[in-house]
Amino acid sequence: MATLEELRNQLDEIDNRMAELYQMRMDVCQQVGEYKVKAGRKVYDRQREKDKLADVASKVQGEFNKKGIKELYSQVMSMSRKLQYQRLVEAGALGRLPFIQIHSLDKENARVVFQGTEGAYGQAAMNQFFGEDVNCFHVRTFRDAMEAIEEGSADFAVLPIENSSAGPVNEMYDLLDEFENYIVAETILPVVHTLSGLPGTRLSEIKRVYSKAEALMQTTRFLDDHSDWQRISVVNTAIAAKKVLEDQDKAQAAVCSTYAAKIHGLEVLVDEINDEADNSTRFIVVTNQKIFLKDASKISIEFELPHESGSLYNILSHFIYNDLNMTKIESRPVEGKQWEYRFFVDFDGNLEDAAVKNAIRGLREEARNLRILGNYSIDGQI
Numbered sequence: 001m002a003t004l005e006e007l008r009n010q011l012d013e014i015d016n017r018m019a020e021l022y023q024m025r026m027d028v029c030q031q032v033g034e035y036k037v038k039a040g041r042k043v044y045d046r047q048r049e050k051d052k053l054a055d056v057a058s059k060v061q062g063e064f065n066k067k068g069i070k071e072l073y074s075q076v077m078s079m080s081r082k083l084q085y086q087r088l089v090e091a092g093a094l095g096r097l098p099f100i101q102i103h104s105l106d107k108e109n110a111r112v113v114f115q116g117t118e119g120a121y122g123q124a125a126m127n128q129f130f131g132e133d134v135n136c137f138h139v140r141t142f143r144d145a146m147e148a149i150e151e152g153s154a155d156f157a158v159l160p161i162e163n164s165s166a167g168p169v170n171e172m173y174d175l176l177d178e179f180e181n182y183i184v185a186e187t188i189l190p191v192v193h194t195l196s197g198l199p200g201t202r203l204s205e206i207k208r209v210y211s212k213a214e215a216l217m218q219t220t221r222f223l224d225d226h227s228d229w230q231r232i233s234v235v236n237t238a239i240a241a242k243k244v245l246e247d248q249d250k251a252q253a254a255v256c257s258t259y260a261a262k263i264h265g266l267e268v269l270v271d272e273i274n275d276e277a278d279n280s281t282r283f284i285v286v287t288n289q290k291i292f293l294k295d296a297s298k299i300s301i302e303f304e305l306p307h308e309s310g311s312l313y314n315i316l317s318h319f320i321y322n323d324l325n326m327t328k329i330e331s332r333p334v335e336g337k338q339w340e341y342r343f344f345v346d347f348d349g350n351l352e353d354a355a356v357k358n359a360i361r362g363l364r365e366e367a368r369n370l371r372i373l374g375n376y377s378i379d380g381q382i
């Protein structure tokens with residue numbers, strides 16, 4: 001029987017040949033890339049790759065090896081594509097991304113919309129970003145805000161997309177897909193919930209608590225200590241505060257901010273009732289123009305994938321091979337296609353970076369319906 005050293009020597013010899021063949025193959029792929037730049041051909045040829053995988057699988061013995069060589073060749077061809085995308089980008093074949101670079105946002109002359117009513121967290125986020133004197137109005141739903149932006153009755157909307165304890169605002173992801181609006185900035189608002197009621201209300205008098213569903217979720221521990229209170233979800237925390245004031249019934253209370261309580265003349269009965277002390281909500285600033293700030297450092301995209309094994313894995317490799325740091329991924333069901341998903345990915349970068357252009361080139365060819373949703377930074381700071 002051969003010793004381990006002898007076997008390793010054999011492997012080294014095989015690997016030397018494989019490395020040499022890999023180098024030769026990539027050199028040919030480089031030429032294929034140059035040909036494709038000139039001929040204006042697409043890099044990704046799904047049928048050719050399918051045929052190639054079937055062909056190499058037919059040349060090895062046993063199911064295990066057939067599966068293995070297919071996986072190996074999927075990777076080899078994926079490297080080949082990435083090399084070719086680089087050539088295309090170097091040759092300027094990416095074209096200009098249809099986003100216009102700007103140096104600052106005109107916050108002073110902006111007309112801004114938020115969802116909810118006076119005292120909503122959305123208003124606080126808007127004031128944090130645009131200042132207290134901003135020219136603004138409010139609408140009832142997130143959809144109304146997206147419509148106001150799309151039709152141009154507002155220049156910007158400030159809308160919540162994620163809470164640090166309750167997670168994503170799913171509806172916002174669906175609306176970003178549905179509307180031709182783009183993210184130009186984000187701002188993070190610390191969210192501190194209170195239990196507020198009519199002045200002089202005692203906790204023992206309370207029977208019903210109103211708030212937005214997410215806020216009720218974020219204060220579950222406190223509310224569980226008062227399990228006899230009925231929890232009723234309304235469209236917004238500020239609307240909950242308004243209702244408590246209007247109904248003038250001490251059996252009712254609201255989970256809302258100190259700001260909303262003050263605006264609607266309520267008394268803070270218990271402060272800081274969040275389950276998590278560090279509770280923040282990330283708001284996006286949305287507009288109907290394809291613009292990005294010069295030094296924007298984060299990109300959001302969306303795409304759909306076929307219902308096939310390995311499709312997400314293959315797509316995400318574009319981030320790895322271009323050294324891009326992916327910071328978030330969300331998925332939402334694609335309407336009318338059961339068990340198919342639309343993915344929303346955030347990653348670090350600027351639309352002018354070569355690595356970003358490379359990745360987008362690959363993603364555009366290999367995923368369905370790729371859309372760039374925006375290139376921005378926290379607080380729009382540059």
Ligand SMILES: O=C(O)C(=O)C[C@]1(C(=O)O)C=C[C@@H](O)C=C1
Binds near residue numbers: 029048049076080081
């Ligand atoms: O044959 C091509 O068109 C190539 O670009 C080469 C290659 C490969 O590496 O084999 C790479 C990408 C294509 O999707 C198909 C095959």
